[in-house]
Amino acid sequence: MANEFELIRRHFARPTPAALLGPGDDCALLVPAAGSVLAVTTDMLVEGTHFLPDTDPCALGWKTLAVSLSDLAAMGARPRWVLLAGSFPAADEPWIAQFAAGLFACAGSHAVDVVGGDMTRGPRNLCLTAIGEVPADTALRRDRALPGDDIWLSGPTGLAALGLAHLQERVHLGEALRGTCLAALQRPLPRVELGIRLRDLAHAAIDVSDGLLADLGHVVEQSRAGAEISLDLLPPLPTGVEPLLARRCQLAGGDDYELLFTAAVSRRDDLVALAGELQLPLCRCGRILPAPVGEIRVVDASGRRVHFDDRGFDHFA
Numbered sequence: 378m379a380n381e382f383e384l385i386r387r388h389f390a391r392p393t394p395a396a397l398l399g400p401g402d403d404c405a406l407l408v409p410a411a412g413s414v415l416a417v418t419t420d421m422l423v424e425g426t427h428f429l430p431d432t433d434p435c436a437l438g439w440k441t442l443a444v445s446l447s448d449l450a451a452m453g454a455r456p457r458w459v460l461l462a463g464s465f466p467a468a469d470e471p472w473i474a475q476f477a478a479g480l481f482a483c484a485g486s487h488a489v490d491v492v493g494g495d496m497t498r499g500p501r502n503l504c505l506t507a508i509g510e511v512p513a514d515t516a517l518r519r520d521r522a523l524p525g526d527d528i529w530l531s532g533p534t535g536l537a538a539l540g541l542a543h544l545q546e547r548v549h550l551g552e553a554l555r556g557t558c559l560a561a562l563q564r565p566l567p568r569v570e571l572g573i574r575l576r577d578l579a580h581a582a583i584d585v586s587d588g589l590l591a592d593l594g595h596v597v598e599q600s601r602a603g604a605e606i607s608l609d610l611l612p613p614l615p616t617g618v619e620p621l622l623a624r625r626c627q628l629a630g631g632d633d634y635e636l637l638f639t640a641a642v643s644r645r646d647d648l649v650a651l652a653g654e655l656q657l658p659l660c661r662c663g664r665i666l667p668a669p670v671g672e673i674r675v676v677d678a679s680g681r682r683v684h685f686d687d688r689g690f691d692h693f694a
Contacts, residue, residue: 405492416454438479445507450572454509464499538630
């Protein structure tokens with residue numbers, strides 16, 4: 378059976394051209410680009426909480442990195458380096474090899490170097506730290522939304538939550554929708570290039586990990602503002618699913634990793650052009666209000682308020 382260092386050498390020690398010194402020493406040595414600050418984020422994925430025990434290890438490797446790259450995208454940062462710490466119940470080399478394949482597939486698609494980490498025995502738990510770069514004066518933040526801003530989404534929300542509901546046998550999805558929803562759940566696509574391009578277009582941004590309303594709530598609380606979401610402006614609900622469940626997943630499902638951002642009305646044409654250039658279905662779905670601070674109104678096509686109590690995922694709720 379391979380030991381810890383053999384597993385790391387075989388599956389996680391790869392060339393790191395963007396690092397002065399990569400894996401193999403007590404620390405990695407990294408040199409940020411001139412004029413940039415570092416954006417640093419950490420995410421933990423715990424078996425039974427964030428993924429099911431029978432999740433495909435290659436898909437899990439992809440997702441472990443993708444969720445952290447999504448945080449960097451929400452700041453407008455370009456990803457550069459990551460460190461992975463993991464505990465595994467056994468030295469299951471075929472499982473670890475598939476996990477590493479998914480992790481490095483995601484890293485390769487975004488020119489990211491894996492520069493270090495740690496491995497130990499224990500319940501399956503994956504903790505990844507991602508480091509990116511962004512010019513200090515253009516970093517996107519949650520506290521910069523302005524009254525009158527449009528609210529935009531980079532794509533539909535709720536598909537990942539429907540995929541999870543299908544795996545938990547709470548709903549049965551047709552074959553076509555099932556594939557779309559499971560892909561959204563297991564292999565999310567971090568909107569890295571969009572985040573970088575939004576540096577000069579958006580005021581505030583966040584990635585949708587806990588649910589649209591929950592994450593918009595963080596923006597309006599930190600920006601000392603309110604918000605209104607128009608149901609008729611959101612992407613259409615998927616067909617073949619009970620409408621109330623589909624709406625609940627759309628507004629509060631989480632695990633989507635789409636970007637939610639605000640921008641001035643004067644930027645609409647620029648954002649429509651950017652959507653075409655990046656081939657993303659950017660969706661303008663609401664507006665920032667001056668007050669009440671922290672409150673989010675959900676309205677129908679006629680402007681009437683729709684009451685919706687489910688706000689999203691909370692680890693300790």
